[in-house]
Amino acid sequence: MSMSDDRIEAKSKSIFRTGSRGLEASPFLSRRIANEVASRIEWKRKVRWWQGWAIGGSGLGLGLASFCAWLFLFSAFSAHVGQPTLVEVGLRNIEVADVARVEIELPEGVTFVSTRYPEIDGTSTVSIPVEDKAALASFPFVVRSAESGLKRVRVMVFDRGGKIVEEKILKIRFSNS
Amino acid sequence: MSIKVSSPLDHELGELVTQAQKGDKNAISLLVESVQDEIYRFCYYLARDKASAEDLCQETLLRAILNLAKLKEPGRFKAWVLQTGKNIFLDELKRHENKLRSDGEPPLDERGTNASAQDTHLQIREALLQLLPEDRLILILIDLHEFTYKEAAEMMKLSEEAVTSRVFRARKDFVKKFEGNERNHPARSSTS
Numbered sequence: 001m002s003m004s005d006d007r008i009e010a011k012s013k014s015i016f017r018t019g020s021r022g023l024e025a026s027p028f029l030s031r032r033i034a035n036e037v038a039s040r041i042e043w044k045r046k047v048r049w050w051q052g053w054a055i056g057g058s059g060l061g062l063g064l065a066s067f068c069a070w071l072f073l074f075s076a077f078s079a080h081v082g083q084p085t086l087v088e089v090g091l092r093n094i095e096v097a098d099v100a101r102v103e104i105e106l107p108e109g110v111t112f113v114s115t116r117y118p119e120i121d122g123t124s125t126v127s128i129p130v131e132d133k134a135a136l137a138s139f140p141f142v143v144r145s146a147e148s149g150l151k152r153v154r155v156m157v158f159d160r161g162g163k164i165v166e167e168k169i170l171k172i173r174f175s176n177s
Numbered sequence: 178m179s180i181k182v183s184s185p186l187d188h189e190l191g192e193l194v195t196q197a198q199k200g201d202k203n204a205i206s207l208l209v210e211s212v213q214d215e216i217y218r219f220c221y222y223l224a225r226d227k228a229s230a231e232d233l234c235q236e237t238l239l240r241a242i243l244n245l246a247k248l249k250e251p252g253r254f255k256a257w258v259l260q261t262g263k264n265i266f267l268d269e270l271k272r273h274e275n276k277l278r279s280d281g282e283p284p285l286d287e288r289g290t291n292a293s294a295q296d297t298h299l300q301i302r303e304a305l306l307q308l309l310p311e312d313r314l315i316l317i318l319i320d321l322h323e324f325t326y327k328e329a330a331e332m333m334k335l336s337e338e339a340v341t342s343r344v345f346r347a348r349k350d351f352v353k354k355f356e357g358n359e360r361n362h363p364a365r366s367s368t369s
Contacts, residue, residue: 005345009320012348015355016321019301025217025234030209033238034202040243041200 081174084113084142089155089170098160103127105154109147110174130157145174194251197242209238212255215322219259221298222305222317223266233269237262259322260332263314270310304354312347319344 079085089104106112106124114121126141145151150173157166190211196204217234224230241258248257305313311333318329319340330340 008345008348008352011352012316012320015301015352016317019222019298020218020321023214023218023221023298025213026231029213029217029235029238030206032235033209033242034206036239037205037242038202 100160103156107151110145113142191251300358316347
């Protein structure tokens with residue numbers, strides 16, 4: 001190595017040493033990271049659990065065998081724009097005997113996400129036959145919104161005559177942060 | 178890959194990593210705090226502007242923590258995070274070349290700051306951004322983060338000879354451009 005190369009190396013390292021002073025990450029970064037990690041781990045755990053539950057089903061499209069008639073109603077739970085969001089819908093205590101199918105209608109800008117059932121991926125309406133309404137179950141599905149705002153997911157239960165016997169609205173607030 | 182980590186604090190870091198791998202939120206926070214400034218500097222000098230640097234830093238730390246279970250040697254956490262950042266940077270470069278390459282000028286929102294330290298940071302980044310992205314990466318790993326040529330070669334998946342040759346060339350260009358920037362825009366003392 002020539003003297004010139006040594007001098008250049010020393011100069012370069014000196015510049016970087018000086019350049020390190022005062023260059024610090026945001027004081028809130030560690031908390032943001034820890035919260036985001038916790039949130040993603042919890043989401044993955046839920047998805048894995050519900051995927052395991054859904055695998056044994058046999059319904060059209062989403063592999064479920066039963067559907068109950070009670071909807072978990074939260075006061076607009078939060079989700080992020082652009083990110084897959086797991087939605088859990090539970091139905092129970094439905095009074096009509098001949099429940100035939102359940103339809104889920106997503107609002108504008110929101111679509112279903114599914115790699116397991118590509119035929120519904122990207123769509124905004126799905127219809128699922130109900131074979132055993134009595135079985136207590138929850139129905140998971142994954143959605144994604146392309147825009148922020150309060151979105152209303154409509155869940156409708158139909159009898160064999162095509163009449164709506166139960167309708168619920170699930171509110172999700174999608175945000176960019 | 179074997180990267181020697183010689184800091185005396187690495188044992189403590191290793192303990193934190195073990196706890197964080199079990200999902201301990203406090204350990205995760207402490208772990209991030211222990212390396213965040215160093216990772217931020219790495220990202221600051223790689224990226225084109227402060228906003229991109231902050232995005233890269235956050236994504237790097239997040240991905241590193243989420244993949245912590247894959248880290249076999251907890252004492253190599255710092256190197257692991259830098260490796261993650263390098264991979265993200267190079268992937269982003271392929272996808273969005275304009276976002277991370279430089280047009281040779283710092284973004285307008287960062288120009289003309291009064292504090293001399295910020296001027297120095299900007300001058301360093303201006304000089305770095307005129308290098309090829311991989312040369313910039315190699316120079317930062319060796320001259321800022323003090324990896325050996327062998328360690329940098331392992332991270333970059335290049336031969337040691339290639340890294341040696343590239344870092345010599347990068348240093349020459351970097352020092353020349355930095356000194357040129359200093360002459361053209363001498364660091365101002367703070368007036369506020």
